[in-house]
Amino acid sequence: MGIGEDIQGALSDEILATAVGDAWRLAEAELLDSVVRVSEEIQRLEALRVKLVGAVDHRCHVDVLGFPNAKMWLASKTLLEVGAAGRIVMLGRGLRFQPEIADHFFHTNISAEHAALVMKFCERPPKGMPDEALDGCRRALLLAATGPTANTDAVRAVIARLERVFESDDPPPSEDTERNEFHASKTLNGRVAVKGDLDAVTGEMLLSALSGLSKPRPAQDGTKDERTPGQRRADGFTELLRRYLDSGVAGEEGGERPHVSLHVNVKDLVDHGDCGAREPHGAPATGEGLFAVDGVAWTEWMGPLSITAARLLSCDSIVTPIVLDGNGSPLDLGVSTRTVTKRQRKALVARDRGCAFPGCGAPPSWCEGHHIVHWSKSGPTDMDNLVLLCGCHHRLLHHSDWEIEMGADRHPMFIPPRQVDWERKPIPAHNRARPGAA
Incomplete structure (x- = not known):
């Protein structure tokens, strides 16, 4: 069934209607079949979304979107994170120039992940590969990506083999800085997942910087450091960032040197008398770059933070009072100049x-x-x-x-x-x- 056909047909039968209401009534064979058919329908709808988003990206400008790009617009109108929305936009944009890959994807012969891998290879083929070899490589990759047993590892393996076949005098992959990527994404539990792919020289600098900061540290009584290597490196990375921000060489953001900004009502800090904090003149106030958030601390990048963590951080912060009204809006600061102070x-x-x-x-x-x-x-x-x-x-x-x-x-x-x-x-x-x- 192509993307232009009736995409609702597969969900209209009695079995799937029963599954939507009471899945427990289905026999095991019917239950398994329902999951497969729903998954197929999701694949068709995903292909349709990529196609439509590609059209939005091509036709709609900022004055209509209200956002700098289709990625930000899509994330604002759906439950998608910005990164996921960006991947959809980039796939839709790229497929407009790759009709053979688009045909396989829109007819649900390959997944979005595999389509993106093949498209990325075709957009940036190995530097030593002649132009006339591209069509053959594309067909080989699509063959590896097609079918229910296809998997991402198999597609990546074909890509790796093709890169070795067409290896040139250009820098080897380990030294190619154009391949460098570094991702830092907020997770659903309020943490940050870090993923990177760095060239050998950058990796050497990173590991050298972390080496001295992530060594085992026995306790004063000689007790062994119980942290795992991963925990030690994470602690070393934290210390590396702390020293960098404290050094004052990080440039400026918004007219000030960047540092961690913690936003919390001082009243929440003084309720337990922690750190010797004092509420100025009995009015709500905030810490360095801070504001009140109804009993919850807040950071500019990561969002909510527990009051316990806020009290710990506030022990080493400069407190600047900003009086807020009942709606959380700062009262007039009484300065009228052209630029914002x-x-x-x-x-x-x-x-x-x-x-x-x-x-x-x-x-x-x-x-x-x-x-x-x-x-x-x-x-x-x-x-x-x-x-x-x-x-x-x-x-x-x-x-x-x-x-x-x-x-x-x-x-x-x-x-x-x-x-x-x-x-x-x-x-x-x-x-x-x-x-x-x-």
């Missing part, structure tokens, strides 16, 4: 937590202060006329019909142009949106 920026981060544009939420370090009423039109530089926006949405607000007004709760509301919403209903800022809202 450092203290105003801290207050903007406290209120907006990143790019305020609906569905964006880019980290504060990527953002800048935007005047709702432009400075050139006598707009003051105070909190009720400022909003934190990433570079893309800052440009969008200056060059489109999107508008901003300050709501009754002193948080920004975004008014879309008529081409997005004919009624132009105000949309809450990103961090004020209801759960599940775009």
Whole structure:
């Protein structure tokens, strides 16, 4: 069944209708068959999504999307993480130029993962491979990727063999810096998964830097270090980052040297008298780059953090008071200059937590202060006329019909142009949106 055919037909029979209601009523053979058929349907729908997203990426521009690219738009409108949305966009974009691979994928002969592998090889073939060999290599890879028994290891093995066949005088894979990749992705449990593929020289630098920081450290009484090698390297990596940030050579983000910013209400810190913290003048306040989050600490990149961890970190922080009202909006700081002061920026981060544009939420370090009423039109530089926006949405607000007004709760509301919403209903800022809202 092709992608253009009736994609709902496979789910319309009595067995799958029963499975949706009460799977326990199905006999074992029917249960197994239902899982296989649902999986086939998901594959067809996934192929359709890639095709449609490819069209969105090709045809829809930032003024319609409201985002810098189709990846960010797709992530904001679905439950997809930005990385997963990006992979869909890149596959849809690439398949427009690879009709043979697209035909196999859209007819569900190969999976999205295998289509991406084959496409990547064809886009960046081995440097020593002649152009006339590409078609044959593509067919070999598609053959390896086709069929129910195909697996990613088999496809990668064919790619590796082809790379060896066409090896040239260019640097070997171990020294090819163009292959370097480093991924750091937030996981569902609030941690970060790190994955990298580095050339030999970079790997040597990394391992050399970690070596002295990840040695076993026996206790003072001689007790053996019980940490695993992986735990020791993780601790060494943490110390490496800490020393780098403390060194002051990391450049600037948002006008300040980057460091860990912890956002927490001081009241939550002093409730147990930890670290000798004191609440200034009895008012809610925040730590270095901080803001109040109703009993939960917050970091600019990773989001929520327990109050216990916040108390530990606050032992070594500089506390800067930012008084907040009942809605979590910083009170006017009383400074009216053209540029946003450092203290105003801290207050903007406290209120907006990143790019305020609906569905964006880019980290504060990527953002800048935007005047709702432009400075050139006598707009003051105070909190009720400022909003934190990433570079893309800052440009969008200056060059489109999107508008901003300050709501009754002193948080920004975004008014879309008529081409997005004919009624132009105000949309809450990103961090004020209801759960599940775009």
